[in-house]
Amino acid sequence: MAKVYTDKDASLDPIKDKTIAVLGYGSQGRAWALNLRDSGLKVLVGLEREGNSWKVAENDGFRPLYTEDAVKNADIVIFLVPDMVQRYVYRERVQPYLRDSMDLVFAHGFNIHYRLIEPPKTVDVYMIAPKGPGPIVREYFVKGGGVPALVAVHQNYSGKAFEKALAIAKALGATRAGVIETTFKEETETDLFGEQVDLVGGITQLMRTAFQVLVEAGYQPEIAYYETINEMKMIVDLIYEKGFTGMLKAVSETAKYGGFTAGKYVINEDVKKRMKEVLERIRSGKFAEEWIEEYNKGAPTLVNGLKEVENSLEEQVGRQIREISLRGKPKS
Numbered sequence: 001m002a003k004v005y006t007d008k009d010a011s012l013d014p015i016k017d018k019t020i021a022v023l024g025y026g027s028q029g030r031a032w033a034l035n036l037r038d039s040g041l042k043v044l045v046g047l048e049r050e051g052n053s054w055k056v057a058e059n060d061g062f063r064p065l066y067t068e069d070a071v072k073n074a075d076i077v078i079f080l081v082p083d084m085v086q087r088y089v090y091r092e093r094v095q096p097y098l099r100d101s102m103d104l105v106f107a108h109g110f111n112i113h114y115r116l117i118e119p120p121k122t123v124d125v126y127m128i129a130p131k132g133p134g135p136i137v138r139e140y141f142v143k144g145g146g147v148p149a150l151v152a153v154h155q156n157y158s159g160k161a162f163e164k165a166l167a168i169a170k171a172l173g174a175t176r177a178g179v180i181e182t183t184f185k186e187e188t189e190t191d192l193f194g195e196q197v198d199l200v201g202g203i204t205q206l207m208r209t210a211f212q213v214l215v216e217a218g219y220q221p222e223i224a225y226y227e228t229i230n231e232m233k234m235i236v237d238l239i240y241e242k243g244f245t246g247m248l249k250a251v252s253e254t255a256k257y258g259g260f261t262a263g264k265y266v267i268n269e270d271v272k273k274r275m276k277e278v279l280e281r282i283r284s285g286k287f288a289e290e291w292i293e294e295y296n297k298g299a300p301t302l303v304n305g306l307k308e309v310e311n312s313l314e315e316q317v318g319r320q321i322r323e324i325s326l327r328g329k330p331k332s
């Protein structure tokens with residue numbers, strides 16, 4: 001079992017006198033800026049323009065700065081703008097103001113692993129990668145918990161990079177759960193793989209396809225939505241808390257038998273082979289290349305994908321069903 005670092009293994013000392021610039025105030029940026037500030041650290045929010053994020057940050061009591069001003073005043077620069085934007089922000093707003101012994105920090109290894117950003121040898125480069133969405137990183141912290149994270153060191157100029165990564169993980173709340181060490185390569189490749197075949201791509205398509213099969217066979221969309229999409233949360237919560245065995249204990253014998261047989265029929269060796277192809281595409285750098293090209297074209301696949309999902313029958317039905325099921329969800 002990998003070593004798990006918790007609160008007692010981490011100290012804020014290596015960063016308590018440093019000024020931290022959080023670049024970006026989106027999903028992760030907001031969570032990090034607030035959690036680090038609540039942990040007593042000195043946080044500047046750096047943004048490109050006075051847009052929506054700027055207002056949100058102001059509402060949270062920050063006085064945002066333009067990116068380069070935040071960088072000029074910071075010892076630690078944390079990249080929480082979208083992965084495709086990071087290298088431009090680095091080139092235009094960070095690199096010109098880099099001083100020796102500054103730290104460049106990431107929440108995902110993409111830009112370093114695929115060499116889109118190549119920092120000088122005289123800075124520390126490390127990562128704290130929360131294994132959960134930004135709003136949850138904030139919510140758990142506020143409630144006294146934390147979302148687990150991975151930490152990795154790419155460059156250790158100061159000799160203290162790992163201790164600083166753990167310190168930030170602690171300030172984020174991650175060591176309240178547990179932190180495991182990884183490499184930029186391992187984090188980048190596994191994160192991309194997970195979101196593509198499983199967390200984002202796989203689960204969405206699995207649920208939507210099952211929904212469509214029922215609706216196309218003439219069943220009411222509301223019934224199909226409950227069955228193939230809404231109930232997923234309860235099943236996943238059971239797996240999250242009690243493992244597959246715990247989930248299987250909670251469902252009927254009939255579901256277990258049907259699930260064991262049909263599950264392996266649908267998600268078969270062919271699907272596994274395709275997953276391996278997806279992994280290979282990530283490891284070879286082909287996916288990164290393709291995504292950069294897509295982004296530079298204005299990300300049409302992203303724009304159209306979002307539109308298609310938003311207009312789909314399952315999403316329309318979902319709006320009604322969520323109202324019903326959220327009404328029944330206990331407030332905690």
Ligand SMILES: NC(=O)C1=CN([C@@H]2O[C@H](COP(=O)(O)OP(=O)(O)OC[C@H]3O[C@@H](n4cnc5c(N)ncnc54)[C@H](O)[C@@H]3O)[C@@H](O)[C@H]2O)C=CC1
Pocket residue numbers: 023024025026027028029048053079080081082083085089107108129130131132133134135
């Ligand atoms: N979303 C998540 O929960 C997770 C994200 N990460 C990583 O965290 C980093 C940040 O991702 P998110 O929080 O999802 O980003 P986001 O898309 O939610 O936040 C974007 C922030 O950057 C700003 N921004 C957008 N376009 C910009 C541009 N062209 N120039 C300058 N600023 C721009 C936005 O105004 C906003 O403040 C990424 O490296 C991502 O891989 C890691 C774990 C989970």
Ligand SMILES: CC(=O)[C@](C)(O)C(=O)O
Pocket residue numbers: 130131132133134191195199200
């Ligand atoms: C939320 C998370 O961990 C993801 C899916 O990897 C991401 O948003 O990139």
Ligand SMILES: [Mg+2]
Pocket residue numbers: 130131132191195
């Ligand atoms: Mg992830």
Ligand SMILES: [Mg+2]
Pocket residue numbers: 108191192195
């Ligand atoms: Mg990711």
